[in-house]
Amino acid sequence: MTTIPVILRDKNQIEQFLKINSNSDCQIDVNNGRTYADGKSMIGILSLGLFRPLQVSLIGEDEKVNKIFDAYKQHDLIAES
Numbered sequence: 001m002t003t004i005p006v007i008l009r010d011k012n013q014i015e016q017f018l019k020i021n022s023n024s025d026c027q028i029d030v031n032n033g034r035t036y037a038d039g040k041s042m043i044g045i046l047s048l049g050l051f052r053p054l055q056v057s058l059i060g061e062d063e064k065v066n067k068i069f070d071a072y073k074q075h076d077l078i079a080e081s
Helices: 011-022 042-047 062-074
Strands: 002-006 027-031 036-038 054-059
Touching: 002 062, 011 042, 011 062, 036 042, 054 062
Parallel strands: none
Antiparallel strands: 002 054, 027 036, 027 054
8 A cells, every 4th residue: 555645636636536546457446544445436525525635545556556646746646745
């Protein structure tokens, strides 16, 4: 399992995040510090509250996890620590 801090600043980033996740075979869990949601569910993501860093847990084969991480970086979704 790999955990990545992600921040979703606007509608386009939310759409990209969901698109990346939906096209993956990995299990993706998102946590806001209190609640977990399915990373492929728009309703789940929106229920967490946005505009602050979220913790994204990627569970799957290393190659697939790295592909998701690279896509997050490409779309500027990685939160600064």
